[in-house]
Amino acid sequence: MTADHLLPLLALMGAASYFQTVTGFGLGMIVMGATSGLDLAPVATVATLVSLVTLANSAVALPGKLHHIDWRAVGAATLGILPSVVIGVLILDYLSSAAAGILQWLLGAVVLYGGVSAALRPAPLPRRSGNRSFFVSGIAGGLLSGMFGVSGPPLIFQFYRQPLSLVEIRCALILVFTATSVTRTLFSAWQGQLSADIWIQAALAVPVVALTTMAARRFPPPLSAAATRRIAFGVLVAIGGYLMLPGLVELVARVT
Template identity: 30%
Template sequence: MTDVALVLVVGGVAVFCGAVVQGSVGFGLGLVAAPVLTMLDHGVMPGAIQVVNMTLPLLTLAAEWRRVDWRGVGFAVLGRLPGSAVGALIVVYVSVTTLGVFVGVMVLLAVVLTARAPRVPRNGATITGAGFLSGVTGTATGIGGPPIALVYQSAKGPQIRATLAMFFFLSAGQSLVILAAVDRLPSRALATGAALIVPMALGFLASRPLRRYLDGGKVRVAVLGVAATSAAALILQSLTA
């Protein structure tokens, strides 16, 4: 099997599994697929995963767009703008390993703290801060979901999925523009991302039964579990990069 075929087959399976997670919880595609794609071919990252990150939210929004928290999206995007710029500088100048380990540890700490609290304050300041951190990690590593998801963990399932979908759509587009501006978006990254849209769509369709199950009152537990797994994956990805 050629290297390209290996990336598409193994990476396609990872994207499928990540889409099942994100389709049901609202985030998680990056945590499953980004480490796998990085290990298979770091040259297509983070551009390839951002192409998929920009496409999957459209499927969620097609069904649940009425549940978007537009005020929250505004604050999150406001924070992500400078965060993405910092993430781009990290891609060019700073060790992603150091960033990944630090952010992973911080997310794990946030999961522990928020799991002990009845709810996380959701206001302009917390959402903007989460958007900034998401911009840094999302642009630099392709994993930007946990900060925003932790802020929205006490919301209803449809609102979490719809709000995160709109945020991820705008964020991924922004990251692609910034990566192109700093010459870190090769054409093969775009081609790989486009080829992975098919397994992504299949994974989203497969998430429907799980989505109904989680909406029965288990969304918060699922969000915390996926966030913790995401942090662990980010640390592992950073240490093995």
């Protein structure tokens, strides 16, 4: 990777790490979406790199915060994520391209609707949901990750709707996505995808991620709980639109 691609990628990872430390999510979605649009690096390379730097983000963001984590909720969500990622990949392999496109559009519509409705009413639920609902959100997130590489929306919606403090939500989401990154990293290692170039890029990215994560811990933005929830749900709206966009483009192309 040349310097004119590497430097913007490092800056992007730093900004995404700050956002993830503040909200609990976003590093993978921001970096993958931006690098794909700007053509900074191959998607497979960036996905592997994101998994590695996510571990660095959590290693700096979580120390001293583990007592805030709802371990039963995180455990239930993780149990749902890990097997459903594989199922999502198998489903995508089985579906035709047309059927996969329709499914992606429907999922995008659901995510968009959930994000809009929640952003209009950002107040949390009156009572914590049961562990089964966290497990179901993990299954939905894993399926989305396996089929379309976007695992966040169901988990973001689930945790941000709970009557938990923002620090509890942030730490729980960071830990859940860390578990996913560990799984992806081990799978990449098993497939022999952790090349010397990846390790060099990770060695350059980890200090940037660590510094911006520490900055987010010490200097978080002055946002209220309601404002932070609106930002989270606004991101869901953007993700829903992103999932729907390919189907809309194809439909317009057919009509014209």
